[in-house]
Amino acid sequence: MTSLLRRRLVDILASLFAGAATVFGLTWLVWILWTTFAQGAAALSPALFTQMTPPPGSSGGLLNALYGSFVMVLLALVIGAPVGIAAGTYLAEHGRYSKLATTVSFLNDVLLSAPSIVIGLFAYELIVRPSGHFSGLAGAVALAIILLPIVVRTTAEALRLVPNSMREAAFALGLPASRVASHVIYKAALGGIVTGVLLGLARIAGETAPLLFTALNNQFWSADITQPLANVPVVIFQYAMSPYDEWHALAWAGALVLTVFVLGLNLAVRFVVRRGSR
């Protein structure tokens, strides 16, 4: 009987530890989010979306940074998503079981977690150094490289979920492989592919390290992607590290906008796109 009692006790203790770990883990994370929301909400104002980033000691907004981020993320999507979808198609469709596909899907997962600061330096060596100056384009390329493995992976996963009987039915009708992909397989896997692209977008929207020495920053309004481009993450970094209170407030406001965007997109993908596709 005592051994049964001991087993029960150990069982209860283990459950308590796991429960306590969950509470402990979630506490930190709730704390961090709460700080961001409280500090950010206090600094939120209409000027945030109508004025440029200010010089030290005066007030302003983040309009140029928001615009720059928007342009770079959009450009990264345009560059990275088609390549990622094509590569994912190769892995899941006619490249399936080939040596190249096995190698690529292995290394793609490594690239997925590769340090983003190294990707930033790569874009620097690739574009900034040859062209002689920092540019929004270099930032977009760095973000596209970070987006690429996410899209490759989610596309391949979505395509693998399409039942083989659908492919066979389409081929039996005499359709060429390109038609089978565009008319049958992509349509069946659309929800999964869109999910992947949107999650990738949420990821690159908050990336800071790869932009530090590619897009750099720009205090003024600029729409020229061949020049340094203001962007929200780098502005947050620079303003948070500064000694000025006005800049700290703007950094928190930027952090709030960024967090709401990223979490909102994640939630939307979870509850709208995924549900709609099933």
Place this chain on the structure above:
Amino acid sequence: MRSPPQAASSTGAGADRLFRLVTAGAAWLVLLVLGGAAASMAWGGRLAFGTFGWGFITSREWDAVGGRFGALVPIYGTLVSSVIALIIAVPVSIGVALFLTDIAPRWSRGPIGVAIELLAAVPSIIYGMWGLFVFAPLMAAHVEPWLDDRLGRLPVVGEFFSGPAIGIGLLTASIVLGIMVMPFITAVARDVFNAVPPSLKEAAVALGSTRWEILSRVTLPYARSAIVGAVFLGLGRALGETMAVTFVLGNAHDLSPSLLMPSNSIAAAIANEFTEADTELYRSSLIALAFLLFIVTFIVLSAAKLMLMRIGRTHGRTH
């Protein structure tokens, strides 16, 4: 799988060839990007490696004015902060993952799981800012004086916990890093535990096992290598993380055993100094650091992937 010849018009066959070419080309591009990143870091760092040789790794001298660069301090800071982060994050992550798969009431598993995945999606710069404005002052006011007081005078341990309570330093950065990698490891560990065949657990239940006995004698042994894989995945993240640590590490190039002192990491050094690097040798030294980081994370992440493949599961979702 080829289409019948009579149905494949000449344009269809041409489109097919193009389609294959484009998708295979895109797959090659993924390899090219990875290889290109490694090659361009090696190329960019060649000046530093050529000038300092092995001394680049073993020297602690980082003198931008004199043009002498040794990477021991950032390497040390990267390794120590990652290890401490894992010591904090791994037990918590495994506890949360077990809670989510076997202990929590069924209705709560979905929401808590989503919360963990959302937290893995929060940009790391948010963690860094919280560390700088909230956590570092707290460490300076309450935790570090206590550590210095209680542990600082002990013979061996004291070395690690003595120093001024400034809040910015290796210990603070490690804790912030630990909080940040926790959701990653949790998400992967949960997938791993979920992949344990139910029949094994059911057999244990039939033999009269308690929940803890199922966990410790069935789930954990079955999932062991994949759990190590999840931990390595977290390690890969921690080694290369930039923004969560740059804010609170202090960018100091002095080698100090004390965890309370400001230090540096490879990623933080690059983030802080690259745009200010005014000589070719300085820039090359920072790129050489990136090369070392890339190689080490490549090895760690490959090992993680191999260990996770054994259980038929790979990385948690898109992370």
